Amino acid sequence: MTHTLKLLRLVLFFSLIFPLKLAAEDGYRLWLRYDLLTDQQLLNTYRTQIKGWQLKGESASLQASRQELSLGLSGLLGKQIAEVEIVDDATLVAGTVASSSVIASLDLGEQLSTLADEGFLITNTRYQDKNIIAIAANTDIGVLYGVFHFLKLIQTQHALTHLNIQSTPQIRHRVLNHWDNLDRTVERGYAGFSIWDWHKLPTYEDPRYTDYARANASIGINGTVLTNVNANALVLTPQYLEKAAALANIFRPYGIKVYLTARFSAPVEIGGLQTADPLSPEVQAWWNSKVSEIYEYIPDFGGFLVKANSEGQPGPQNYGRTHADGANMLAEAVAEHEGVVMWRAFVYSEDEPDDRAKQAYNEFKPLDGSFKDNVLIQVKNGAIDFQPREPFHPLFGAMPETPLMMEFQITQEYLGQGTHLVYLAPMYEEVLRADTYAKGEGSTVAKVIDGSLHNYNTSGIAGVANIGTDRNWTGHIFGQANWYAYGRLAWNPQLSSEDIAEEWIGMTFSNNEAAVKTIKSMMLNSHEALVNYMTPLGLHHIMGAGHHYGPGPWVKKMPRADWTSVYYHRADEKGIGFDRSKSGSNAVAQYFPEVAKKYGDPASCPEKYLLWFHHLDWDYQMASGNTLWKEIALHYQKGVDSVRQMQQHWQNVEGKIDAERFAQVKAFLEIQEQEAVWWKDACLSYFQTFSKLPIPEGVEKPEESLEHYQNLSFPFAPGIRPRW
Template sequence: MQKPIYFILYIFILLTISFKHGICKADDGYNLWLRYEQIQDEQYRNTCKGALNTICVLGHSPAIEVARRELERGLSGLLGTPIKTLSSLLETPAGVIVTTLKDLPNEVASQLPELMQLQKESFLIKQVKRGKVTTLYIVGKDDAGVLYGVFHLLRTIQTGGDLDDIDQLHFPKLQWRMLNHWDNLNGTVERGYAGLSIWKWDELPEKIDVRYIDYARANASIGINGVVLNNVNASPQILTPEYIEKVKALADVFRVYNIRVFLAVNFASPKVLSALQTADPLNPDVKMWWKDRIAAIYQRIPDFGGFLVKANSEGQPGPQDYGRTHADGANMLATLLKPYNGILIWRAFVYKAHNPDRVKDAYDEFKPFDGKFLPNVMLQTKNGPLDFQPKEPFSPLFGAMPHTSQIMEFQITQEYLGFSTHLVYLASLYKEVLESDTYANGEGSTVARVIDGSLQGQRLTGMAGVANIGTARNWTGHPFGQANWYAYGRLAWNHQLSAEQLAEEWIRMTLTTDTFAIVRIKAMMLNSYGYIVNYQTPLGLTVLSSVGHHYGPQPWARKSFHKADANGLGFDRSLRGSAAVAQYFPPIRDSFDNIATCPEKYIAWFHHVPWDHVMKSGRTFWEELCFSYYNGVEGVRRMQKNWEQVRHAVAPAVYSRVEKLLEIQEDEAVWWRDACLSYFNEFSKKTIPEMYEKPRYNQKDFKRKESESKSLRHYGTGYP
C-alpha cells in the first residue's frame, strides 16, 4: 500500500530538522554516541579531510537518502568543513562512493571480487587506488547494508581508526538483533528507570515525535533491526484497530532504518477482545480470530515482524490453561504468521510456585519439546536459569535444544543491578555468558555458537535485550547506561567484539578523546560489574534484593533462595540436592556438582557451603564473604577516585551527574554490605575481621532505607 504523500513529506521534514540543526546541546547526552564533534587531532583530521571531503551516493530510496544525510552530517561535523556531494561517477572521482551492489557499475564491481560474498544486511568497505586517486567504497548488499556501512565509517573516524586499515567485509552474526521494550500503554515502563515510555500513544498516529527518528538512528548505528514496542505482560488493547494504526505510524518511521516492528501479545486476547469464551489454541474459532487479526495487521504493516509471547508465567494466560502445551500455543500462532514471513517468539521464562527450585523449570518444561516447534518459532531464553541476577551460570537450555531456534534474552535495564543509579557496564556480563562453554557438542560449544547457529545449525538466530530507554533527556537516566545499550547492539551484530573495545569506542564517541581520561574511565567500566557482584551477591548468592521493586537488600525476606542456617549458606543444587546440575552437559556438570571443583563465583549457587569451608584464597567461606562485600565497596570508591581525575576531559553537566550518582552508589554499596553481613552473621555467629571498617548502618537504618527505596523506586515510573 502506498503511503500518503503528506506523510512522506512530514517524515522528511522531521529528518531534515534532526540532521541539519541537531536536537540538543552536545553535552546533555541526547545525541548519545552520534555527537559528531570536530576531531581535535589536527593531523588525523587533515588526513581524513584529504580522503573523505567528497562523497557520491548512488541509488534512490528513502534508506539511501537517510544514509547520504547521515554521512554528510557526520563528516561535516567530524572534519569541521562542508562536504561536497557529487551526483554521478562521471564527475571528478569522489573520496567516498556509497552504493548498493545492484547500483554499482559493472566495471567497478568487476574490480571488487569480495562483493560476491555479500549477504543480506552486509557491506564491503574498501579503498581502491587508481593512479594517484584513492576512492573509498561502501557497497551494501542492500539498502540496510549501505546504512550500516555508513555508520561503520563514521564510527571508525570518531574512534580515531586507521583508514588504511579499514578494508573489510562485514556481516551480522545474528539475523535478529532486537530491543524488547517493557512499555505499557499507560506510559509507564515496567523495570524502566529512565522516566516514562518514549511512545506517546495518545499523540499517535497523527503526531510523529522527532525523538522516534533519533531513536531509530541510534539503533541503526549499532545494528539493531527489530523492536518489540510493548511489555511482555501485554495488554490485549495493543491488537485493536486503534492501536494498530499507531503501531503502523512507528513502523513507517523505523522502516527506513531497517527496523522491523514486533508486538508482545496477550494469549487471552480472543477472550478479552471478542465474544469468545475461550483462548484454547486448538479451538477453530480461536484460530480464526487470530487469523483475521494477523491479516489486518499485515494489511496495514506489510513488513510486520511478528509476535512475542509470555505465556503461563507469573500469572499470564497461556495454552496450559486449556490443557495444551507450549508447542501447541506457539505453533498455532506461527502457522498463521508463516504466510506473511512473520516469526513467533515464545519466552522460556516460566516457573511454578510449588517447585522448590525454580531454576529447573524452564529446562523441564521446554527440553521435551525440542524439535516440536515450527521452523518460524524462536524460543527466547534468558541468559541464566533464574531471573537476570547479577551473577548466574548460563541457562542449561543453551545447547540442550539442537532442533529449536533460540534467541538470547539479556537485560539492558538494570532491574537487579542498581536501576539507573549504579554505574555497571554490562558488556562484561554479556561476554561472560556468550563465551561460556556448554559442552553440548564437546569442548568449544559456547553459548554464542549455539545462538548464532554455527554449532547446531539452527535456521533462525538472534539476541533480544530488555531496553533501558525512557523519556530522560539522555535516554537512559544514568549517562553510563548508554554504554550498555551501545555495547548490547554491537555484540548482537558481532559477539566476538571484546568488552574492552566496546568500552573504548563508546567513551571516544560519547565522553572524551583525552587519552588519560579514556584509560581511567575504561578501568571504571571494565571493573564495575565485578564490584556490584561483590557488594550485592558474591560467591554465587542470588536474589537478595527487596521483594517487588528489587531495589536494595532484603536477604531476610529471601531465605528460600540462599538457605542460610547455622551450618552454612547457599542452595544445594548438586545431585544430592535439587539436582539442577543434572541439566548441564559433562564435564561442566561434574565440575558444578563437586564443591571442590565448582567455580567459586558459583559455589553458593550450587552448594550449601559450610561457614568454615576453606576457599582457594586460604580464607574460610565466612571470611571470603566478608572480603567480597568489602572489596565491592572499595571498588566503588576506586571508581570515584578515577572519576575525580577526569573532570578536565568530560562535559561539566555529565561530570556532575555521574559524580552525584557515584556518591549514591557508594552509600548504597555500603548499605548492601552492612545489611547482608549483619543478617548472615545471625547464622554464622562469626564476627567481621578487625581489619575492616566498622559498619555504617544498623538494623534500624536497614528498615528506614528499605522504606525509602520502596516509596522512591517502585516498578519503574521514574528514576533518581
C-alpha cells in the same frame, strides 16, 4: 507529513549535530556525536582523504544513508563535504551494485557474495586511475550499516588507509524488548516514561522516534518489540495498530521491524470468544484474521513476542495444551508473511517446585523438535531472573532441534537500577563464551544462539531496553554503554568488552588517551564491583521484594516461597547457599556431563558460582585460605572499595570531558558508594545472625542496626510492575 513538520524535524536534527557552543552537553546525541575533530593534524589528513562523496539511489534507506553521511562528515571535518557527480581522487563512494555504477564497475563480487543481506564492505580501491574509498553492500540497509561504521572510524580516529573491512551480522533477529505499557509507564524502567506517546500517535511523529531508529541502526539492531511482555491485548486493536504502523513507517528506512507482544487470552478479551484454546478452530481462525489485519497496517510486521503461563500470564497450559501447541498456532498465522514467534522460556508453574532454576528446562527440553520452523524460544541468560551474576542457562545446547535466542536485560533491574555505573558487556561476554559442551569442548553459548552449533534455520537475540523519556535516553550516561554494547554483541557475539568500551568512549566522551584509559578501566571493573557488594560468591535473589531496589536478604513473607530471598540463600546456623548438587536439587544434572561435574563439586566449582550450587559451612575453607564467612565479608568490602576507586578515577577525567556529564556521573557515583555500603552493611548484619561470627578485620563495621535496614520502605521506587 506536513512541510512544517518536516522543517521542524530538520531543524532539530541539525541542532543535535551542530549544537551551539553555549548549550549544555546533555547526552541526547548518544554515541552519534559528530563534533569537529580537535586533533588538527588528523583533521587535515581526513580532509585530504575525503574531498567529496557520492551516494546515489532514491530508496528511503539510501536517503537515510545520504543524510547521515552528509551530517557526519560535515560535523566531524568542520566543513561541508560536497556530493560529487564525477568521481575524483579522494572520493568516498557508497552504494550497491544496483544503485551505483561505480560500485558495479569495481571487482567486488567475490567479497560481496560473503556478506548476505545486511553485511557491508569498506575498502580502499582504484576507480579510473583514482584512489577512492568504497562502501559497498548487497542491499540498501547494508549501505546504511556501512555508512555508520565508516563514520565510527572517523569518530574513533582510525586511519583511512589500507581499509579492508568486511562485516556481516552473525545473528539474524537482533531485537530490543521494550517493557513499555500503554499508559506510558515502563516496567523495570529507570529513565522516565515510555518514549511511545500513544495518545499523540499517529498524527504527531516525535522527532525522537527517528533519532531512536538512527541510534539502533548505527549498532545493527533490526527489530523492536514496542510493548511489555506482561501484555495488554488492546495493542492488537485497530486503535493501536494504526499507531504502531506510524512507528513502523519511521523505522523502516533504518532496517528496523516492529514486533508486538501477544496476550494469549486476546481472543477472549478483545475477540468475544469463550476460549483461547490453541487447538480450537475458532481460536485459530481468530488469530489468522487478526494477523492478516496487522499486516494490512504493517506490511513488514516482524511477528509476536509471547510470555505465557508465567507469573500469572495466560497461556496454552490453561487449556491443558503445551507451549508448542500455543507457539505453533501463532507461528502458522504469521508464517505466510515470513513472521516469527519469539516464545519466552521464562516460566514457572503455580505449583512451587523443589528448585525454580530447573523449571524452564523441565518444561521445554521434552518439546525439542516439536515447534514450527518460525518459532524461536527466547531464553534468559540464566535460569533465575537476570541476577547480577548467573551461570549460563542449561537450556543452551540442550535443544538442538529448536532455535534458541538469548534474552539479556539491558535495563538494570537488579544492578543498581538508575544510578549505578555498571558496564554489562563483561557479563554478556561471560555468558556468550561459556562452554555448554553440547558437542564437546568449544560448544559455546554464542555458537548456540548464532545457529552455527546446531545449524538452526534462524537465529535471534533480545535485550530488555533501558530507554525512556529522560533527555539522555537511559537515565545514567553510562547506561548508554550497555545499549551500545548489546547492539554490538548482537551483531558479532565474538567482540570483546574492551574493544566495545574503547569504541563507545571515543564516540561518546573523548579520544584523549588518558581519559580513554581511565574510563575504560572503570567500565571493565564495574560489573565485578557490583557483584561483590551485592551478591558475591554465587549468592542471588537477595534484593528487596517487588521493587527489587536495595538489599533484602531477610525477605520471606511473599505469596510464593520462590519469590523470597530466604528460598535462595538458605542461610542457617550451619552455613549458606542453595544446594543444586546431587545431594540437593540436582539442578547440575541439567547441564552436559563436563559442566555438571565441574559445578557439582565445591572443589572444582568456580568460586563465583559456589553458593549458587552448594550450601557450605561458614567455616568452609576457600582457595584463599579464608573461611567462607570471612571471604563473603571481604568480597562485600572489596565491592565498596572498588566504587570508591571508581570515584577517584572519575575525578581524574575532570576537564577532559564536558562539565555537565562529568557532574552527573560524579553525583551518581556518590549515590552508588552510599548504596554499596548499604548493601554490605545490611547483608552482613543479617547473615551474621546465622554465622554468629564477628565482622572480620579489614571490613568496615555496619553503620546501623539490622532492624534499621529491615524497616526501610520504598513504596514509590521506579519501575515497579503494574497490576492491571
